[in-house]
Amino acid sequence: MERNDYPIVLQAKHVTQILGVAKSTTYELFASPGFPLLQLNGRKLVYRDSFFEWLDGKQKEAQ
Numbered sequence: 001m002e003r004n005d006y007p008i009v010l011q012a013k014h015v016t017q018i019l020g021v022a023k024s025t026t027y028e029l030f031a032s033p034g035f036p037l038l039q040l041n042g043r044k045l046v047y048r049d050s051f052f053e054w055l056d057g058k059q060k061e062a063q
Contacts, residue, residue, distance in 0.1 A: 003052055009038070010046050018051075 006014055016026045027044070030037050036050035 003048070006048050008048050010048050010051055012044060015046065015051065018055075 006018070010018075012023060012026050012030070015029070016023050019026070019029075021029075029035055030044050030046075034054070036046055036054050038045045038047060
């Protein structure tokens with residue numbers, strides 16, 4: 001799937017799918033400093049564009 005094919009607000013299942021990691025790893029990521037987490041009524045979400053900007057930044061750090 002392309003970035004814009006995902007919904008504007010991503011759920012944990014989307015992040016898990018994009019990264020190809022276990023759901024438990026996704027929730028660890030959600031708790032990490034600097035992750036653009038959005039919490040609504042106890043749900044952990046992330047804006048799609050913020051997530052991909054964060055991911056692009058992590059990729060640049062790794063280079």
